Amino acid sequence: MYQFLKNLDRRWIFLSMLLAVAIPILSRIVFPEVVSKQAKMVFDAVESLPEGSNILLSYDFDPASEGELLPMAQAFTRHCSVKGHKQYYMALWPLGSPMVDKSLDTIRSEYPDLEYGIDYMKFDYKAGGEAVIRMITTDLRGMFPLDSQGVSLDEIPMTKNIKNIQDMDLIINVSAGDPGTKQWVQFASTPFGITTVSGCTGVQAPQMYPYIPKQLAGVLGAIKAAAEYEAAIDESYPEIAANPKAQEAKRRMGPQLVAHGLMVGLIIIGNCIYYVGRKRGDV
Amino acid sequence: MESGTVSLSWSRTIGLWLAAIFTLFILSFLVGDNPAYKFAEAMVVGTSAGYVMVIGLWDVFVPNLLGKLAPGLVQSFALPGIEGTHQEFWWLYFIPAILIVMLLFQLMPSGGWISRWPIAFFIGITAGYRMIGYVEADLVAQIKAGIVPLIEFNGDGGFALWPTVNAFLLTIATLSAMVYFFFSIEHKGLVGKTARVGIWFLMITFGASFGYTVMGRIALLAARLEFLFGKWLHFIPSQLDFSILANLDWILLIQFM
Numbered sequence: 001m002y003q004f005l006k007n008l009d010r011r012w013i014f015l016s017m018l019l020a021v022a023i024p025i026l027s028r029i030v031f032p033e034v035v036s037k038q039a040k041m042v043f044d045a046v047e048s049l050p051e052g053s054n055i056l057l058s059y060d061f062d063p064a065s066e067g068e069l070l071p072m073a074q075a076f077t078r079h080c081s082v083k084g085h086k087q088y089y090m091a092l093w094p095l096g097s098p099m100v101d102k103s104l105d106t107i108r109s110e111y112p113d114l115e116y117g118i119d120y121m122k123f124d125y126k127a128g129g130e131a132v133i134r135m136i137t138t139d140l141r142g143m144f145p146l147d148s149q150g151v152s153l154d155e156i157p158m159t160k161n162i163k164n165i166q167d168m169d170l171i172i173n174v175s176a177g178d179p180g181t182k183q184w185v186q187f188a189s190t191p192f193g194i195t196t197v198s199g200c201t202g203v204q205a206p207q208m209y210p211y212i213p214k215q216l217a218g219v220l221g222a223i224k225a226a227a228e229y230e231a232a233i234d235e236s237y238p239e240i241a242a243n244p245k246a247q248e249a250k251r252r253m254g255p256q257l258v259a260h261g262l263m264v265g266l267i268i269i270g271n272c273i274y275y276v277g278r279k280r281g282d283v
Numbered sequence: 284m285e286s287g288t289v290s291l292s293w294s295r296t297i298g299l300w301l302a303a304i305f306t307l308f309i310l311s312f313l314v315g316d317n318p319a320y321k322f323a324e325a326m327v328v329g330t331s332a333g334y335v336m337v338i339g340l341w342d343v344f345v346p347n348l349l350g351k352l353a354p355g356l357v358q359s360f361a362l363p364g365i366e367g368t369h370q371e372f373w374w375l376y377f378i379p380a381i382l383i384v385m386l387l388f389q390l391m392p393s394g395g396w397i398s399r400w401p402i403a404f405f406i407g408i409t410a411g412y413r414m415i416g417y418v419e420a421d422l423v424a425q426i427k428a429g430i431v432p433l434i435e436f437n438g439d440g441g442f443a444l445w446p447t448v449n450a451f452l453l454t455i456a457t458l459s460a461m462v463y464f465f466f467s468i469e470h471k472g473l474v475g476k477t478a479r480v481g482i483w484f485l486m487i488t489f490g491a492s493f494g495y496t497v498m499g500r501i502a503l504l505a506a507r508l509e510f511l512f513g514k515w516l517h518f519i520p521s522q523l524d525f526s527i528l529a530n531l532d533w534i535l536l537i538q539f540m
Contacts, residue, residue, distance in 0.1 A: 014313045021501060025505060067502050067507065094334065124342040125338055125343075145350065187416055202494075203499055214424065224498060256502070
């Protein structure tokens with residue numbers, strides 16, 4: 001047994017991981033989620049604002065992180081839409097712009113009463129990362145003279161009275177790296193006190209928690225927190241709970257459970273092989 | 284080809300098949316390096332670079348530089364929404380324009396040294412920008428956030444156990460981790476023991492990061508498999524009711540183990 005496990009081709013491990021993820025997907029098992037304190041903080045940050053509040057949503061991720069971050073981005077969109085907030089979308093990553101388009105598609109298909117330019121709008125991608133953030137904290141038009149459709153901000157009802165992002169009631173940043181949440185904290189939330197929440201990849205999450213609660217009003221770390229956020233929205237809005245498209249993160253927690261179980265098993269087996277090998281003098 | 288309200292879209296169908304085939308090409312690396320993987324990798328790099336270049340041109344270069352230097356011209360041929368007149372101090376935009384030209388000298392066989400000036404400028408600006416951000420948000424604000432009362436009380440004045448434990452843990456973890464990175468003194472005696480405690484806290488942090496990273500990677504794999512089994516192969520039924528499973532408490536327990 002020891003020799004068999006020691007010489008096991010790693011491709012068997014890949015295959016077992018593939019099955020661990022694929023079987024829950026094919027069986028469509030959805031597990032219940034308990035809303036954690038962190039997810040509740042993010043939910044409350046959006047929920048507590050009065051209808052018509054200005055919310056800036058910056059999608060700083062690309063298709064490489066879509067599987068992990070798009071469910072929470074879509075959850076933010078649905079939550080802001082159902083609350084009637086004014087949504088200003090932007091992206092600090094060049095490939096973040098198509099991700100924003102997916103949220104705009106969601107608004108158009110699920111909330112047809114919302115109008116572009118009145119309830120939501122989109123800024124195009126701008127290069128510069130933190131320099132963009134720093135500039136729009138004082139002068140929005142200096143960086144974005146036009147929206148993504150080439151219309152002057154003075155002609156768009158929801159932007160004509162916006163001078164800079166200090167006029168925003170909340171910043172929601174969905175982040176996969178640099179530029180991302182860290183830059184929003186450094187150049188918007190800390191110096192100007194703009195309330196900010198973050199939805200970020202698992203890799204980033206441990207670096208973001210120290211910013212809570214003063215510099216960040218809440219953090220959604222990876223798909224687990226996204227599923228909890230969906231659950232929090234479902235509890236308050238039954239119409240969203242009835243929408244299967246709005247359960248994407250919860251659906252992805254099934255594969256997580258099985259794959260994490262496999263991972264724990266593999267780590268234990270790997271350590272056992274190591275200790276047996278050391279005892280036998282193989283290591 | 285049309286049937287009722289549903290119509291066949293060739294562009295979407297071809298796109299769907301290309302996405303599925305390229306996903307399989309990339310996953311084939313798990314079996315071993317192969318030409319299909321190399322091909323897909325090159326396609327990703329090439330298309331991403333092309334996309335970023337076009338986006339950079341039309342979203343940044345044209346509106347934010349050309350639109351400032353020659354607003355009338357840009358308004359007439361590219362962006363009718365912008366103002367057709369010069370803004371105040373518009374001539375300042377000649378400085379980034381000159382820096383861009385200098386940067387292009389890097390492509391010349393001789394005169395590459397000219398490109399070092401704009402590079403030095405960008406590095407200086409970036410370093411300055413970042414330093415301000417880090418000092419304000421990561422140094423001063425974090426020191427402030429780290430200074431907490433060690434004994435916590437509830438709203439009614441009673442002793443709050445867990446917040447107090449949290450405050451102690453925060454203080455011990457911060458100080459011991461900092462001592463670990465203090466290499467000017469040999470890690471012996473009290474300093475060595477404190478540094479060892481710091482290592483434990485660091486290891487726990489790395490473990491949490493690893494767990495989060497695994498979660499992220501599995502989410503990405505799940506998303507691709509959902510695409511392959513769902514949109515491409517239609518193996519996943521559009522709706523199934525597993526609400527009965529959602530009521531089983533044992534599943535909840537396993538999930539939180």
